[in-house]
Amino acid sequence: MNAHPIMSCKQLSRHFGGLVAVKDVSLMLERGTIHSVIGTNGAGKSTLINLLSGELKPSSGQINLLGQDASNWSQARRARAGLGRSYQRNTIYPEFSVLENCRLSAQAHAQRAWAIWIHAQRDSHTLDTARRVARLVGLDSVLDRPAGFLSHGQKRQLEIAMCLAISPQILLLDEPLAGMGAEESERMLGLLIALKREHAILLVEHDMDAVFKISDLITVMVNGSVIASGPPEEVRNNPLVRTAYLGEHA
Amino acid sequence: MDFAIFLIQCLNALQYGLLLFLIASGLTLIFGIMGVINLAHGSFYMIGAYMSYALAPVVASSFGGGFFSTLLVGIVASVILGYLLEWAFFSFLYEREHLQQVLMTYGLILVFEELRSILLGDDVHSVEIPKFLDISIPLNAVLTYPLYRLFMSGICLVLAIGMWLVFKRTRLGMMIRAGTSNREMVQSLGIDISLLYRTVFAVGVALAAFAGMISAPVSSVYPGMGSSVLIICFVVVVIGGIGSIRGAMLASLLVGLVDTFGKLLLPQISGMLVYVLMAFILLWRPSGLFKD
Amino acid sequence: MRYLSSSTLSLVLFFTALALWPWVSSSYGIDLVSKIMIYALLAISLEMLVGGAGLVCFGQAAFFGIGAYAAVLLSPADSTPAPLVFLLLKSIFCAGVFALLVGALCLRTSGVYFIMVTLAFAQMAYFIVHDTPIGGGTDGIFLYVKPSLGWIDLDKPMHLYAAIWVSLLAGYLILHQLSVSPFGRALAGIRVNEQRMKASGFSTYPYKLSAFTVSGMIAGWAGYLFAVKDGFVNPELLSWHLSGAVLVMIILGGIGRLGGALVGAFAFAFLQELFQSEPLFAGFAKHWQLSLGLSVIACVAFMPQGLIALPSQFAKRLRGRMAAQTPSSTGKSQI
Numbered sequence: 001m002n003a004h005p006i007m008s009c010k011q012l013s014r015h016f017g018g019l020v021a022v023k024d025v026s027l028m029l030e031r032g033t034i035h036s037v038i039g040t041n042g043a044g045k046s047t048l049i050n051l052l053s054g055e056l057k058p059s060s061g062q063i064n065l066l067g068q069d070a071s072n073w074s075q076a077r078r079a080r081a082g083l084g085r086s087y088q089r090n091t092i093y094p095e096f097s098v099l100e101n102c103r104l105s106a107q108a109h110a111q112r113a114w115a116i117w118i119h120a121q122r123d124s125h126t127l128d129t130a131r132r133v134a135r136l137v138g139l140d141s142v143l144d145r146p147a148g149f150l151s152h153g154q155k156r157q158l159e160i161a162m163c164l165a166i167s168p169q170i171l172l173l174d175e176p177l178a179g180m181g182a183e184e185s186e187r188m189l190g191l192l193i194a195l196k197r198e199h200a201i202l203l204v205e206h207d208m209d210a211v212f213k214i215s216d217l218i219t220v221m222v223n224g225s226v227i228a229s230g231p232p233e234e235v236r237n238n239p240l241v242r243t244a245y246l247g248e249h250a
Numbered sequence: 251m252d253f254a255i256f257l258i259q260c261l262n263a264l265q266y267g268l269l270l271f272l273i274a275s276g277l278t279l280i281f282g283i284m285g286v287i288n289l290a291h292g293s294f295y296m297i298g299a300y301m302s303y304a305l306a307p308v309v310a311s312s313f314g315g316g317f318f319s320t321l322l323v324g325i326v327a328s329v330i331l332g333y334l335l336e337w338a339f340f341s342f343l344y345e346r347e348h349l350q351q352v353l354m355t356y357g358l359i360l361v362f363e364e365l366r367s368i369l370l371g372d373d374v375h376s377v378e379i380p381k382f383l384d385i386s387i388p389l390n391a392v393l394t395y396p397l398y399r400l401f402m403s404g405i406c407l408v409l410a411i412g413m414w415l416v417f418k419r420t421r422l423g424m425m426i427r428a429g430t431s432n433r434e435m436v437q438s439l440g441i442d443i444s445l446l447y448r449t450v451f452a453v454g455v456a457l458a459a460f461a462g463m464i465s466a467p468v469s470s471v472y473p474g475m476g477s478s479v480l481i482i483c484f485v486v487v488v489i490g491g492i493g494s495i496r497g498a499m500l501a502s503l504l505v506g507l508v509d510t511f512g513k514l515l516l517p518q519i520s521g522m523l524v525y526v527l528m529a530f531i532l533l534w535r536p537s538g539l540f541k542d
Numbered sequence: 543m544r545y546l547s548s549s550t551l552s553l554v555l556f557f558t559a560l561a562l563w564p565w566v567s568s569s570y571g572i573d574l575v576s577k578i579m580i581y582a583l584l585a586i587s588l589e590m591l592v593g594g595a596g597l598v599c600f601g602q603a604a605f606f607g608i609g610a611y612a613a614v615l616l617s618p619a620d621s622t623p624a625p626l627v628f629l630l631l632k633s634i635f636c637a638g639v640f641a642l643l644v645g646a647l648c649l650r651t652s653g654v655y656f657i658m659v660t661l662a663f664a665q666m667a668y669f670i671v672h673d674t675p676i677g678g679g680t681d682g683i684f685l686y687v688k689p690s691l692g693w694i695d696l697d698k699p700m701h702l703y704a705a706i707w708v709s710l711l712a713g714y715l716i717l718h719q720l721s722v723s724p725f726g727r728a729l730a731g732i733r734v735n736e737q738r739m740k741a742s743g744f745s746t747y748p749y750k751l752s753a754f755t756v757s758g759m760i761a762g763w764a765g766y767l768f769a770v771k772d773g774f775v776n777p778e779l780l781s782w783h784l785s786g787a788v789l790v791m792i793i794l795g796g797i798g799r800l801g802g803a804l805v806g807a808f809a810f811a812f813l814q815e816l817f818q819s820e821p822l823f824a825g826f827a828k829h830w831q832l833s834l835g836l837s838v839i840a841c842v843a844f845m846p847q848g849l850i851a852l853p854s855q856f857a858k859r860l861r862g863r864m865a866a867q868t869p870s871s872t873g874k875s876q877i
Contacts, residue, residue: 053741074740074745075740075741076740076742076743076744076745076746077743077745079740079741079742079743080743084741085741087737087741091735091737091738091741092735092738093731093734093735093738094734095734096730096734104727104728104731104742105738105742107724107727107728108739108742108743108744109743111724111728111744112724113724113725113728113749113752114725115723115724116719116720116723116724116725117719117723118723118724119722119723120722120723120724120726120727121722121727123724126724162738162742165742166742166743281654287654287657287658342843348598348653348654348657349592349598349789349793349797350793350842350846352598352600352657352789353786353789353790353793353838353842354838354839354842354843356786356789356790356835356838357790357834357835357836357837357838357839357842358835358839359835360831360832360834360835360838361832361835361836361839363831364829364831364832364835365832367829368829368832477782481661481662481665481782484658484659484661484662485658485662487658488651488655488658488659488662492654492655518673518674519673519674521669521672521673522666522669522670522673525662525663525665525666525669526666528659528662529647529663532647532648532650532651532659533647533650536650536651536655537651537655538655
């Protein structure tokens with residue numbers, strides 16, 4: 001593991017008027033690890049991901065991305081720097097084909113907007129990347145299908161593929177297993193484990209079995225604050241966590 | 251500037267602003283609650299004005315009624331018109347994309363304008379101020395102010411207060427406020443959403459038509475009146491924030507001030523000033539002064 | 543691939559027919575089609591914004607009018623004809639600058655706000671031209687001498703027709719190439735899912751602003767041609783009724799394809815001529831806007847994908863229910 005985390009946040013807070021959604025959260029993401037964030041509904045997980053991705057500005061605190069202070073960077077800028085994000089609700093281009101979904105995402109990495117003489121959909125630069133990521137997530141048999149016609153599980157796979165198409169170093173994954181059956185979940189977990197080698201992964205998930213199975217680090221949030229953070233076994237045995245959260249599952 | 255002149259301009263600005271508020275509030279409500287952008291809203295204002303012109307002789311000869319009777323008949327007619335329009339046409343627009351709404355209501359403007367042209371012609375008409383309101387109130391030795399304009403401001407203010415009371419104090423108002431923020435929730439509470447929408451729409455139409463009716467004696471009745479008021483209302487809604495009644499009030503008064511004093515101080519570019527105001531607000535607050 | 547060549551074929555036929563038209567038509571017909579081609583150029587400029595980037599602009603007439611007024615105001619005051627190309631570039635420049643400034647402000651908003659502010663700013667331009675001395679007021683301004691270049695003299699109807707034909711073809715090819723380029727695909731992505739575009743790393747504002755400016759420039763090009771053709775400009779060129787008419791054209795033809803805008807411009811012109819024809823409509827001919835309004839409503843209600851989609855919809859129905867409906871709402875392009 002690297003000594004320096006690729007991404008970290010320090011004392012990150014966000015409030016909406018009187019409501020404090022995220023309070024003094026600090027965490028680190030390192031290459032080769034899966035760091036999961038768990039908590040009940042309303043614990044602030046979505047807000048945290050939105051703060052890290054750049055969709056929300058923090059009320060206070062700092063975000064560090066690849067050694068630079070990225071607290072004020074826009075989402076697009078963070079993405080260009082290597083931050084990939086998948087959404088809990090499918091955020092794909094339903095009317096485009098699977099291939100085009102991946103290709104357009106790949107184009108973000110090498111935009112060349114001024115090159116108006118290029119026929120984008122025949123451009124090998126982006127096409128090669130698109131085919132590669134589609135194959136990686138297992139969608140290479142449906143490249144020509146309009147993305148809106150995919151099954152739910154396939155759409156979740158496409159979410160990940162589009163994330164990977166921008167050649168990120170960090171992946172922020174918001175409930176990638178949401179709505180998936182057992183077999184699809186297994187496949188997705190296998191994919192995540194394969195991906196963690198080259199990336200730093202932040203995973204927000206509700207599926208506890210999955211989380212404890214694949215995570216290297218787990219952070220538990222309650223009411224916007226972190227109540228525990230550490231390797232899975234430590235968290236599992238933490239009395240605070242058991243009362244606040246795992247109590248129902250113990 | 252003489253104080254009396256300043257006072258006159260302030261009163262004019264207030265009157266124009268309050269009138270705009272009546273029209274713009276309907277527009278912003280219809281968008282805030284039903285999600286429909288209605289280009290034909292200005293036409294309701296025009297319809298109101300033409301109604302006061304066309305109905306006055308009818309009302310006078312049928313039962314000897316005067317100005318207020320005409321107003322009453324007009325209000326009833328516009329509420330009925332609103333109900334029918336919503337049922338026959340606008341209810342189909344709720345689920346559609348904005349572009350389709352824009353185009354269908356644009357087609358509606360053309361239809362309204364031509365129907366008016368067929369039924370009542372293209373001439374400019376004047377409507378008489380009722381005798382008992384046709385008084386000039388002296389402000390100083392030389393200048394006076396027409397009572398009728400004060401009456402207009404007064405009525406608009408009363409309606410605005412009434413609207414505020416309905417929103418804050420009645421069940422209907424609560425449903426409307428809830429509907430603005432969460433449509434599905436209101437429906438799942440068992441409230442008849444179609445009736446709610448129809449009522450809101452009819453009220454919006456009636457407000458705009460009423461504004462046209464009371465404004466007719468002052469602004470006269472002419473073919474293009476709907477279009478010019480529509481665009482100013484759009485400016486008001488953009489400045490005030492879509493769906494916000496508070497915003498519509500503040501923005502209407504702001505526009506009233508800028509327009510009235512602009513005509514006085516910078517007559518060459520007075521037509522543009524409102525848009526310059528809008529440009530500045532957009533730079534500072536792209537969603538308008540008050541968010542929904 | 544077969545799909546591609548059938549639309550290329552249609553295009554070739556379309557432009558060839560237009561090129562041959564002057565030989566089979568009267569001078570009225572040439573004048574009419576000249577006018578329609580100018581509106582077609584205006585329509586494709588708007589289609590790029592609406593169908594391409596998903597930006598519903600209700601102020602396209604402003605760029606058109608500014609291009610037209612620039613052509614007249616920047617022509618020499620004496621009776622020397624202006625240099626054709628330079629004047630065109632100046633018109634395009636003026637329209638483009640206005641589009642850039644207005645776009646910079648309007649694109650800070652989105653959705654319904656955007657529609658309203660584009661309308662409002664176009665109205666502001668209308669007022670500038672209508673009320674201030676720049677515009678010459680309601681009477682408008684005359685262009686006394688039409689521009690020329692060497693032996694090309696736009697005062698001659700045939701030369702003008704050719705210039706307009708070339709402009710329409712050039713405009714179409716430029717916009718088509720833009721739409722298949724990385725820039726165009728980015729615009730399409732912004733239209734379909736702007737959130738995902740940002741999450742991928744596209745800064746969407748510069749793309750939208752560029753599209754808005756290019757659209758304005760091409761609309762200005764159409765305005766230049768209009769001024770040169772009629773020799774006269776008046777404030778109604780910036781009226782929102784024209785902005786509305788252009789929107790009607792593109793939805794009539796079919797949003798999402800440039801060819802749709804071409805079809806729509808011709809269909810709209812046809813409808814106007816039809817509704818104004820006295821033999822058919824007698825007294826109603828003078829109230830042709832009523833028929834037009836009803837047609838617009840009917841078209842949007844029952845034919846939201848436009849005329850250009852009719853052949854394929856018909857073919858689809860013949861083949862049976864193969865692919866059902868597209869996953870997104872109607873009126874958007876498919877790839």
